[in-house]
Amino acid sequence: MKTLLLFFIGIITAVTYAQDGTLDTSFGNNGYAITDFFGGTDRGSAIAVQEDGKIVVFGFVDVGSTFSYGLLRHLPNGQLDTSFGTDGFVITPAGDNFREYFSSLHIQNDQKIIASTTFIDNGNLDYMLMRYMPDGDVDPSFGVNGIVKTHLGSDYLASTNLLSNGKIMAGGSATINGTDNHIFLARYLSNGELDPSFGNGGTIAEFINNETLKVFGIASQDDGKILVPYFTIENFEEKFKLKQYLSNGDPDNSFGSGGIVETNIDGEIFTASMTLQQDGKILQSYRARGQQPINIRGLLSDGILDTSFATDGILEIYNDRMTVLKILVDDDSNLLVFGPTLTFFEIDDNLTYRFKPDGTLDNSFGNNGRVYLPFEGGDIAFQENGKILIAGNTFFYSGSGENFAVARLNNGPLSVPEFEQIKTTIYPNPSNGVFTIESNFHSEKEAYQITDITGKTIASGELGDKQTQIDLSSAQSGTYFLKTSYGLFRLLKN
Numbered sequence: 022m023k024t025l026l027l028f029f030i031g032i033i034t035a036v037t038y039a040q041d042g043t044l045d046t047s048f049g050n051n052g053y054a055i056t057d058f059f060g061g062t063d064r065g066s067a068i069a070v071q072e073d074g075k076i077v078v079f080g081f082v083d084v085g086s087t088f089s090y091g092l093l094r095h096l097p098n099g100q101l102d103t104s105f106g107t108d109g110f111v112i113t114p115a116g117d118n119f120r121e122y123f124s125s126l127h128i129q130n131d132q133k134i135i136a137s138t139t140f141i142d143n144g145n146l147d148y149m150l151m152r153y154m155p156d157g158d159v160d161p162s163f164g165v166n167g168i169v170k171t172h173l174g175s176d177y178l179a180s181t182n183l184l185s186n187g188k189i190m191a192g193g194s195a196t197i198n199g200t201d202n203h204i205f206l207a208r209y210l211s212n213g214e215l216d217p218s219f220g221n222g223g224t225i226a227e228f229i230n231n232e233t234l235k236v237f238g239i240a241s242q243d244d245g246k247i248l249v250p251y252f253t254i255e256n257f258e259e260k261f262k263l264k265q266y267l268s269n270g271d272p273d274n275s276f277g278s279g280g281i282v283e284t285n286i287d288g289e290i291f292t293a294s295m296t297l298q299q300d301g302k303i304l305q306s307y308r309a310r311g312q313q314p315i316n317i318r319g320l321l322s323d324g325i326l327d328t329s330f331a332t333d334g335i336l337e338i339y340n341d342r343m344t345v346l347k348i349l350v351d352d353d354s355n356l357l358v359f360g361p362t363l364t365f366f367e368i369d370d371n372l373t374y375r376f377k378p379d380g381t382l383d384n385s386f387g388n389n390g391r392v393y394l395p396f397e398g399g400d401i402a403f404q405e406n407g408k409i410l411i412a413g414n415t416f417f418y419s420g421s422g423e424n425f426a427v428a429r430l431n432n433g434p435l436s437v438p439e440f441e442q443i444k445t446t447i448y449p450n451p452s453n454g455v456f457t458i459e460s461n462f463h464s465e466k467e468a469y470q471i472t473d474i475t476g477k478t479i480a481s482g483e484l485g486d487k488q489t490q491i492d493l494s495s496a497q498s499g500t501y502f503l504k505t506s507y508g509l510f511r512l513l514k515n
């Protein structure tokens with residue numbers, strides 16, 4: 022086992038202060054943490070952050086001639102946490118074979134770790150949940166030796182959700198009797214047993230058709246209702262639907278039209294993602310094969326199109342190489358849209374966009390609103406400080422083979438004062454040009470400088486001990502930095 026030092030040439034942009042979307046070079050090795058398990062093929066697919074800031078990554082690994090599931094943990098600074106598992110690693114056998122399907126990773130309130138994925142066992146396509154103690158040991162109180170395997174038919178797990186009461190919701194598709202396509206949902210108690218209060222003994226399997234069914238990542242709401250997006254073909258017509266179920270597993274007919282929101286499409290949908298916002302609104306991304314653009318649709322909690330979002334409820338991204346895996350919403354209500362890019366059907370990079378709450382591209386982020394990183398991206402998450410973690414794996418042609426990869430991007434809330442300890446307030450921020458600074462500096466006058474993201478000084482002066490206005494109306498839109506002897510503050514000029 023070893024941690025590789027990998028240098029990516031031409032990606033790191035040197036700026037005087039950390040612009041959002043730039044690599045955080047204080048993390049790992051120049052912004053990257055690249056880890057090889059045993060010299061074979063290692064593919065990271067999911068990432069989660071523990072309460073103490075430690076970073077857990079899950080995926081599959083090549084152990085000799087067999088494949089297993091791998092779990093590793095980094096310290097908050099990107100160094101491998103050798104106190105976790107064995108020298109930072111945990112290995113779990115993967116059955117007869119593995120499937121490169123989507124995985125889920127969750128951290129419970131007690132810091133136990135839950136991972137889930139689809140696998141093949143004795144010729145059956147099934148899914149399993151695994152739970153680990155905070156130190157990486159398998160949790161013997163969960164299922165059988167820390168593992169729960171479920172067989173409904175030929176099962177494809179789309180995702181799992183960790184519920185606020187400690188229960189676990191799993192969802193995906195199950196093909197029963199060879200051709201009967203079902204949506205399945207299963208709810209587990211915190212010990213891994215099926216929850217008898219849900220559906221039929223803990224599961225539901227709703228028949229859809231005998232043609233085509235593809236279920237994407239599910240989402241569980243605070244009231245226990247479950248949203249299930251899926252693509253299907255009915256009577257030779259391609260359909261993309263979003264269905265809602267009640268907390269007991271029954272269909273919720275009050276959602277959309279008869280319990281379903283249907284979107285007109287022309288072509289198969291390979292990948293779709295969904296995010297629940299704190300106010301209960303729904304963001305859903307999708308794109309049909311051969312079609313431009315990527316669509317991100319905003320819905321109200323009842324399934325009605327949210328016309329206040331973006332342009333009449335739809336945000337369009339014109340990028341025919343990108344597949345959206347996840348949408349995050351930061352503390353300033355900006356949207357982070359993440360996924361891999363492809364060239365001739367081969368993944369070549371990962372890409373993250375940042376959009377403002379009104380749906381316009383945030384050009385202060387990365388390179389004109391987007392960041393490309395040179396490895397195969399699998400998942401994205403926030404650290405508590407707002408910085409962005411992107412997990413995946415290096416490419417087989419990278420010189421070191423396929424290894425777990427984590428990168429960290431600078432990102433910070435723009436509306437939170439960065440030196441609250443001296444009771445400083447800056448507003449409005451973002452601003453159309455005039456910023457008001459209120460503070461109780463210890464000196465009567467406090468010298469300041471304002472620089473752009475290249476470090477060039479565009480203004481300087483003195484702040485009063487009570488209130489000062491700074492006018493950047495003549496400056497171009499973008500990110501600027503206010504520097505005093507007490508600290509640094511980020512200013513966003515619209």
